[in-house]
Amino acid sequence: MDREKIKYTDEELVKRFQEGDERAYIELVKRYKDRLLNFVYRYLNSFEQSEDVVQDTLMKLYTSAHMYREIAKFSTWIFTIAANLAKSELRRLKRRRVISIHSMGFDDKEYEIPSEDYDPAKETTSNYGEKQIQQAIDTLPDQFKTVIILREVQQLSYEEISQILGISIGTVKSRINRGRLRLQKLLKELKEQ
Amino acid sequence: MDCYSFDRIISDYIDANLNVKLRQEANEHIEACPRCREKLADLKSILSKLSSMPTCKTRSDFESRLMDRINQTKEQKESRFIRMFQDYSRPISVVAAVMLLVATSIFVYTSVVIPNSPDSIPSAEIRSMEPNKSITPPATAIANVKPTLVNANNVGSLPDTNKVETQNYNNQIMMVNE
Ligand SMILES: [Zn+2]
Numbered sequence: 001m002d003r004e005k006i007k008y009t010d011e012e013l014v015k016r017f018q019e020g021d022e023r024a025y026i027e028l029v030k031r032y033k034d035r036l037l038n039f040v041y042r043y044l045n046s047f048e049q050s051e052d053v054v055q056d057t058l059m060k061l062y063t064s065a066h067m068y069r070e071i072a073k074f075s076t077w078i079f080t081i082a083a084n085l086a087k088s089e090l091r092r093l094k095r096r097r098v099i100s101i102h103s104m105g106f107d108d109k110e111y112e113i114p115s116e117d118y119d120p121a122k123e124t125t126s127n128y129g130e131k132q133i134q135q136a137i138d139t140l141p142d143q144f145k146t147v148i149i150l151r152e153v154q155q156l157s158y159e160e161i162s163q164i165l166g167i168s169i170g171t172v173k174s175r176i177n178r179g180r181l182r183l184q185k186l187l188k189e190l191k192e193q
Numbered sequence: 194m195d196c197y198s199f200d201r202i203i204s205d206y207i208d209a210n211l212n213v214k215l216r217q218e219a220n221e222h223i224e225a226c227p228r229c230r231e232k233l234a235d236l237k238s239i240l241s242k243l244s245s246m247p248t249c250k251t252r253s254d255f256e257s258r259l260m261d262r263i264n265q266t267k268e269q270k271e272s273r274f275i276r277m278f279q280d281y282s283r284p285i286s287v288v289a290a291v292m293l294l295v296a297t298s299i300f301v302y303t304s305v306v307i308p309n310s311p312d313s314i315p316s317a318e319i320r321s322m323e324p325n326k327s328i329t330p331p332a333t334a335i336a337n338v339k340p341t342l343v344n345a346n347n348v349g350s351l352p353d354t355n356k357v358e359t360q361n362y363n364n365q366i367m368m369v370n371e
Binding site: 055 | 200201202203204205207210232235236238239240242243244246247248249250251252255256258259262263266
């Protein structure tokens with residue numbers, strides 16, 4: 001069986017599942033459960049809730065596989081479902097948590113204007129821990145957060161991100177650039193605290 | 194290139210998405226500007242950290258929990274169907290009884306009233322059923338009567354279509370009222 005699995009692409013597996021082969025579904029679950037979890041976990045920063053979102057995503061795959069058309073890559077399709085579910089879960093959590101990382105006021109300036117008091121010495125020793133980085137991700141506005149995780153953590157292409165989020169490649173590019181700079185600025189602020 | 198312009202393209206610079214000319218300008222700026230040089234180094238290190246963030250794994254019972262949920266949903270769907278059937282079974286039986294009644298009346302009407310000419314038997318006479326009154330049924334009406342009914346109700350005589358069908362009709366009414 002293991003040797004058999006290798007020869008199927010994701011798209012072939014969905015097709016087999018659409019035709020009623022439940023083993024193909026289980027194989028897709030095995031392929032995607034951890035990948036999806038890593039994406040959702042960085043987005044929600046809560047293991048339990050993230051696992052639930054991944055379960056919901058894979059349930060959706062089970063009940064709605066017939067909606068998949070081969071014009072899209074399967075990975076893009078499943079990430080779209082996960083991204084949408086994660087987004088609504090985050091909204092729900094935010095209503096509950098009401099945790100705010102203080103003094104992180106977001107002005108919606110397009111780009112940060114280089115300040116005169118920039119201190120390179122502070123940056124050269126940039127040694128950010130996972131916790132700090134996660135904290136900065138949590139604080140990113142949603143439109144940047146999703147692209148940053150998809151790009152930097154999932155290592156997806158601009159094209160794939162554009163398909164998942166339903167936005168143009170130009171917008172993806174601009175959000176990645178702005179998101180990265182935002183993240184950098186947030187980390188700097190966290191360090192200074 | 195100034196620092197502001199460099200900020201705008203820093204991401205494309207890292208992802209090597211710039212054309213030769215822009216890349217050249219960016220390189221020149223980085224060499225001349227410590228701020229942007231450090232900023233670039235810092236951002237690169239953040240991104241490499243991001244890409245190597247520890248990954249997490251679903252718990253070992255993830256798949257079994259998922260399959261349980263799927264099976265549960267399947268069962269719920271089935272039981273919902275059964276419940277729906279149960280909820281509607283009373284109204285369904287009433288409707289069925291009414292339809293049976295209507296169908297039987299139509300059958301009686303078409304096989305008894307229509308085949309006879311209007312002046313030969315008034316409809317009231319069907320119900321009064323005087324046993325001695327002889328009614329000669331037309332050929333078509335005889336043809337409509339099933340042989341079993343004929344044998345059971347009118348042994349050895351010409352079948353009295355009216356009697357047979359009316360009895361049948363009354364039986365149906367009794368059944369429904371029960
Ligand atoms: Zn500069």
